[in-house]
Amino acid sequence: MRVSGCAALVLALVVALAACSNEPVPPPPPAPIPTPQSEPTRLVVGVDDMGAGFNPHLIAHQSPVTTALATLVLPSVFRPDADGTMRLDPTIATSAEVTATEPFTVSYELNLEASWSTNAPIAAEDFVYLWEQMRSQPGVTDAAGYQLITQVRSRAGGKAVDVVFSHPYPAWQHLFSDLLPAHILKDAPGSWTGALTDGVPASGGPFRVTAVDRARGEVMLARNDLYWDTPTVLDQLLLRRFGPQELAPALAAGDVDVALPEAEPTIRTALGGLQPAPELQLAPKPIVTQLGMRADGGPLADARVRRGIAMLLDREAIRTAVAPESLAADAFGLAPSQPGYASTAPPDAPLRHDPAAAAQLLASAGWSRDLTTGRWAVAGGPVSLVIGAANERLEDVDVARAVAEQLDAAGIEVTLVGPSAVDLFGQAAVPAVPPSPSPTPSPTAQPEAPVTTPAQPAQTPGAPPTTPTTPATTTSALPATPGGVEVDLMVLPRTVGGDLGSELASDYGCPAPTALVPEPPRPPAGFCFPALRPALDELVSASPRPETAGAVEQVLWAQLPFLPLFQPVNLVVSTPAGEAATGIGPGPLASGPVTGAQRWRAPAR
Known part of the structure; x- marks a missing residue:
């Protein structure tokens, strides 16, 4: 006790002497000056036009931009490999198999981590929504398989799905690709077409759509920070419209890294004078x-x-x-x-x-x-x-x-x-x-x-x-x-x-x-x-x-x-820097040249 009391007395004297001292108390260290954040890594893809909308299940919305968004933003249970064979995407489903023949039933076990960028889970309700729309809406693509489905049942809190068919359907792996966010669309009137006319309201893939500017001809994709698997290398992927006379100057100036114009002689002629010469590959459209x-x-x-x-x-x-x-x-x-x-x-x-x-x-x-x-x-x-x-x-x-x-x-x-x-x-x-x-006619123009x-x-x-x-x-x-x-x-x-x-x-x-x-x-x-x-x-x-x-x-x-x-056939055009950064090619017919864009990196400037 005596030692402790002495220590306390010494401490009090030190504090008192410091208070009486004429020496100023040193100011606190200055706050660190914030350093400007580096520019986001971005790659620009040139396209011909924006298309009428971005619902990949509508005939009306078919375009290279819609294919790109479906490939990079929307979840699919199966995806085509290089030769078109459908392969299970484990980021969405851990298993999918035929579990009964009478009636013919396919059971899906969904990845527990798979979720939309709104934090809602990718779940059975997304299967139900797509099935209901594909069997009843006009102007859809490839509806025959969905018309054979008689029931879609949810299990495990929506993270397991049983799909029952009227008779055996061997091509069932082609169903439930490009799922759409049912929690956003199912109760919105006209949402099957309207909600995807100028964007995709939620992402279930490595990228998300952050902006669509039809006047400027741009669709901006950014890394989906809530994606549960390997994140994208790029921060942003910009799809930008270029006219036939604009593409060659843009490639020469470095304003576009790869492009997907319609294959035609005028484009080839315009690109012929570029040095170094760009890489040209043919990519038939689906x-x-x-x-x-x-x-x-x-x-x-x-x-x-x-x-x-x-x-x-x-x-x-x-x-x-x-x-x-x-x-x-x-x-x-x-x-x-x-x-x-x-x-x-x-x-x-x-x-x-x-x-x-x-x-x-x-x-x-x-x-x-x-x-x-x-x-x-x-x-x-x-x-x-x-x-x-x-x-x-x-x-x-x-x-x-x-x-x-x-x-x-x-x-x-x-x-x-x-x-x-x-x-x-x-x-x-x-x-x-x-x-x-x-x-894009003016909405006020008279027909x-x-x-x-x-x-x-x-x-x-x-x-x-x-x-x-x-x-x-x-x-x-x-x-x-x-x-x-x-x-x-x-x-x-x-x-x-x-x-x-x-x-x-x-x-x-x-x-x-x-x-x-x-x-x-x-x-x-x-x-x-x-x-x-x-x-x-x-x-x-x-x-x-x-x-x-x-x-x-x-x-x-x-x-x-x-x-x-x-x-129709697109040209896949890439500068040497763009080719080195992407390794872009025609890709599978169904998913196109942007397949694998989550692994692309920014070109060296």
Whole structure:
């Protein structure tokens, strides 16, 4: 006790002496000066356009940007490897397997860590939401597998899912890719299309969408800080729109590192003067462009008329004028870039420009031609066809214009309309407005009258179709109708890269009403051929015969609800620095050149 008291006394004296001292108390050390944070690491990818939206399950939203966002932002149970084989993604599901055959059941065990960037778990409700939308919404891609599902059951607090099918479905690994955040979308009216028009509301992948600026043509992706697996190397990935004349200067200045323009000679010429020369690779898109012909009514309801219209067209001239480096397509199933592709066209397929044969077919269907004017008529009145192309899809509009010019030269009056892609591929009647000269027209602009090609002298049989050098002029408007107009011909993409049987059943089938979906959505071109149903059902069964797909192709060539045109192709352009930083290539057909972008790094400047 005595020692402790002495120590306390000494301490008190020291404090008192310090208080009486004239020496100033030294100030506290200065706070450290904040150092400016380094710039985020970023890589810029050049693209042609933004597309109509970013829902990968809608025909209307198919574009390279949508494919990129789906690959990097949305969760998928299975993903394609380099040769297209579907591989389980363990960041989303730790297992997925067939657990019962009566009824056919697939069970998924989801990664407990997998969650959306909103902190909501990736769970059974996301499976239910996608299933419900795919079976009931119009204008969706590859719906056949989802239509076979009868029940989706949740287990383990939503982290395990049992999916029950009406019969065995061997291509089940292709389902539940690009899951969408049900906790955001399921109760929002119109969210299936509207919520993904200008962004993706939540991420379940290594990147997240932070900004979409359509005026500037930019989509900004940033590292998803809540991602539970290996984080991205880059802080940001910017997709930026560049016009054909802007890309080469941007590459030369280092403003873009890699680019995915449409493959065409003008782009190659513009890039030819760059030093050092960029790396160029071809990347076919996961779509085939087709001309849909309305089969459920109107002037083209007769298959003879559809075949005659096809013979009035020069497909090669259209392809060369619009997409000269695309791949000519002569099949309804596989795309030209896919292994095993071959033309399925029979000898009498209407693939070649043959006005004389076309005239015979049209006459047999009751059409007649005025020998003085060369114009076609039916049922006592002039033939008038409405051609539709989605306003946001510029290449589709170019195809529609080329078709309109060739048909007008052959003596058929045509009117070109340009509704939104969602309307065109999802509705039987669309607004009677022409395509806009710009992909992003002012919302306050007044619609012009639809474009109607003027009457021209008839084309001489056997002569090549004429291609006017000036655009068709507006001479008359379609009558205003409350429900819009029905489109006779439409340019639309058909998705490829998945299971062949499922794609044929999805693209050319007409689902029967069920208790779950008493009113199935109308197919985009209205084609429904009940005689095909048994064969299409077989293609999505456990043991389809090898010859069934070929038999379906032959029926489609005879009925011709669609005329295959071409598979578009992108160029993958990379500077030497961009190539070293990314190792970019065409990637799997379904996921494209940005596959693996989470491992890209910033180029050396």
